Amino acid sequence: MNSPAEYADRRWNPVTGCRADFGCWNRCWARARAMRHRENPTIAHRERYCGFRPAYWPERLREPCRWKARQKIATCFMGDLFAGGVLRHWQRLVFQMMIECDRHDYMVLTKRPGEMARFFSDESPVFCAAAASIEGGGTPFEAPVRQYWPPLNVWCGTSVSTQDDAIRRVPEVVGMGRYPWVSVEPILERVTLRPWIHGIRWVVVGGGNWKGAPMVKSWVEQLYHEAHDAGVAFWDKRNVLGADVKEWPTL
Numbered sequence: 001m002n003s004p005a006e007y008a009d010r011r012w013n014p015v016t017g018c019r020a021d022f023g024c025w026n027r028c029w030a031r032a033r034a035m036r037h038r039e040n041p042t043i044a045h046r047e048r049y050c051g052f053r054p055a056y057w058p059e060r061l062r063e064p065c066r067w068k069a070r071q072k073i074a075t076c077f078m079g080d081l082f083a084g085g086v087l088r089h090w091q092r093l094v095f096q097m098m099i100e101c102d103r104h105d106y107m108v109l110t111k112r113p114g115e116m117a118r119f120f121s122d123e124s125p126v127f128c129a130a131a132a133s134i135e136g137g138g139t140p141f142e143a144p145v146r147q148y149w150p151p152l153n154v155w156c157g158t159s160v161s162t163q164d165d166a167i168r169r170v171p172e173v174v175g176m177g178r179y180p181w182v183s184v185e186p187i188l189e190r191v192t193l194r195p196w197i198h199g200i201r202w203v204v205v206g207g208g209n210w211k212g213a214p215m216v217k218s219w220v221e222q223l224y225h226e227a228h229d230a231g232v233a234f235w236d237k238r239n240v241l242g243a244d245v246k247e248w249p250t251l
């Protein structure tokens with residue numbers, strides 16, 4: 001996933017890990033961090049053992065309940081919630097928690113938006129509540145059946161680095177939920193979002209931290225103008241535009 005989300009108030013990682021499906025595997029900061037932890041004896045044994053394999057952390061599931069004020073939460077950024085190896089049951093639990101603790105906004109970002117779309121088409125709030133009930137030993141969570149699916153407080157996003165990524169991934173999130181968004185990070189070439197810009201609410205642009213990842217100002221400017229022409233909020237993570245362009249979609 002992208003580098004740590006400066007735009008989020010909190011990070012929440014009840015599911016971590018990913019699979020080596022894309023070139024990002026070798027430059028993934030989350031994977032690098034997990035690998036470093038494997039060598040660190042102060043880190044809990046299970047975390048060291050799991051490394052970057054998909055894993056569920058039940059002790060983290062209810063963390064959002066403890067945060068009383070409304071928060072913007074980077075959800076499962078230490079991996080990809082829709083990677084192969086992430087069990088459907090885990091995904092249901094995460095979504096149930098987001099439905100239940102709906103005072104927060106949850107940013108979900110995936111490089112597999114087709115899998116996210118499949119999840120929304122196969123599942124429902126009822127299935128998620130049932131999964132949580134089983135997990136809780138038969139004690140149901142407060143399981144409101146929501147009218148909206150995807151939940152309105154879940155920001156469905158995809159991450160792209162190239163135009164080819166954009167062509168394959170962005171159409172999958174257009175119109176998905178209330179706040180479909182695109183993170184162009186690390187931006188590796190000139191990318192246009194113009195064909196889909198009216199179907200998304202938020203664009204984030206950032207660069208990479210590793211050698212060989214340039215951050216060209218005109219690439220960012222182009223995306224900024226595309227977003228602004230369409231009334232879409234824009235977040236310039238690296239302050240490439242020279243001004244503090246850090247906008248939220250209207251909540």
Ligand code: SF4
Pocket residue numbers: 001002017018019020022024025028029030031078079080083111
């Ligand atoms: S998809 Fe995201 S989490 Fe998975 S390896 Fe790539 S950058 Fe890392």
